[in-house]
Amino acid sequence: MLLYRIGPEGFYASTDEEGALRVLHSDPFESRPGGWELGRELGDGPLGLLAPVVPGKIVGVGRNYRAHAEELGNPVPEEPVLFLKSPSSVVGPKSPVVLPPESERVEFEGEIAVVLRHRLQRAEPAEARHAILGLTCACDVTARDLQRRDPTFARAKSFDTFCPLGPAIQVEPDLDEVEVVTRINGEERQRGHCREMLWGILDLLSYASRMMTLEAGDVVLTGTPAGVGPLVDGDALEVEVSDVGVLECGVEGWRRS
Ligand code: ZN
Numbered sequence: 001m002l003l004y005r006i007g008p009e010g011f012y013a014s015t016d017e018e019g020a021l022r023v024l025h026s027d028p029f030e031s032r033p034g035g036w037e038l039g040r041e042l043g044d045g046p047l048g049l050l051a052p053v054v055p056g057k058i059v060g061v062g063r064n065y066r067a068h069a070e071e072l073g074n075p076v077p078e079e080p081v082l083f084l085k086s087p088s089s090v091v092g093p094k095s096p097v098v099l100p101p102e103s104e105r106v107e108f109e110g111e112i113a114v115v116l117r118h119r120l121q122r123a124e125p126a127e128a129r130h131a132i133l134g135l136t137c138a139c140d141v142t143a144r145d146l147q148r149r150d151p152t153f154a155r156a157k158s159f160d161t162f163c164p165l166g167p168a169i170q171v172e173p174d175l176d177e178v179e180v181v182t183r184i185n186g187e188e189r190q191r192g193h194c195r196e197m198l199w200g201i202l203d204l205l206s207y208a209s210r211m212m213t214l215e216a217g218d219v220v221l222t223g224t225p226a227g228v229g230p231l232v233d234g235d236a237l238e239v240e241v242s243d244v245g246v247l248e249c250g251v252e253g254w255r256r257s
Contacts, residue, residue, distance in 0.1 A: 002168035002169065002170060003052060004047075006048065007047075007092070014028075014036060014038060020041050021047075023038065023042065024038060024039070025037040029118065050166075051092040052092075052136055052168055053115050054087070054217060055115075058084065058163060059214070059221065061080050061221065061223045062081035062083060064199055064224075065226060067225065068223070068225055068227075068228065071227075080198075085157040085158055086154075088158070089158050093166040093167040095249060096249060097141055097161045097162070097231060097249055099253050100143065106144070107141070107142050107144045107229060107231065108190075110137070110180050110181065110190050111139070111140050111180060111221045111222055113138035113219050113221050114135060114201055114205065114220040114222060115217065116133060116216055116217060118131050119214065119215055120213070123206050125206045133171060134169035134172070135173040136165055137241040137247035139182075139239050140157065140221050142157055142228075164247055167246070167247055170243045175202065178243075179242045180239065185236050189229060190227035192226075231251045233251060236248070
């Protein structure tokens with residue numbers, strides 16, 4: 001089942017067995033998808049989809065695919081390299097990524113994003129499985145020049161619009177068979193399978209939960225496969241995750257408003 005958040009109010013909607021999108025009357029963080037109460041069907045008109053979650057924090061992991069670590073000239077780390085990305089960087093589907101004037105090299109990183117259903121603290125991987133609300137598509141947009149120049153990733157990862165999320169959360173994911181594909185202007189640039197991760201989804205959640213308490217609605221980005229590259233004004237960015245759908249975003253140069 002897919003969980004959407006509809007604008008401008010931000011209510012939840014989900015697909016029924018026939019695939020029709022209906023208003024969700026249940027709290028997706030409090031009840032399991034099988035028990036969800038669905039209301040009226042949403043019409044065929046254009047729906048303003050919002051980012052499917054408003055995270056309290058976004059945890060990223062660097063170099064979780066061997067080939068990506070190598071393409072950036074980095075050694076494969078002995079432990080996951082965690083970083084934080086500001087929640088203010090989140091935008092929903094179809095919202096543009098805006099290239100900030102402080103960077104001359106902004107790059108895409110298509111990723112599988114995990115959304116937490118409830119709190120997780122010093123958890124074992126098996127416990128982490130039950131804390132997952134679902135998976136969605138993310139682009140961990142990165143100002144690569146600033147990432148190389150700065151002692152921390154904070155600035156390079158956190159500009160406004162640097163975390164497109166959506167279009168929906170797959171709330172019944174197959175955690176052993178997830179693939180992420182990134183396309184720029186329709187051309188495939190990245191393809192990664194969760195089997196290729198150095199630390200799998202449950203191990204990552206378990207590891208992160210030892211360093212900081214993960215809360216309901218928090219998002220964990222699971223790293224990007226090889227093939228990262230620059231975004232320029234006018235690009236059409238797509239990130240597709242198995243059983244989720246395609247997150248589509250435009251890219252805009254900086255215009256003073
Ligand atoms: Zn990343």
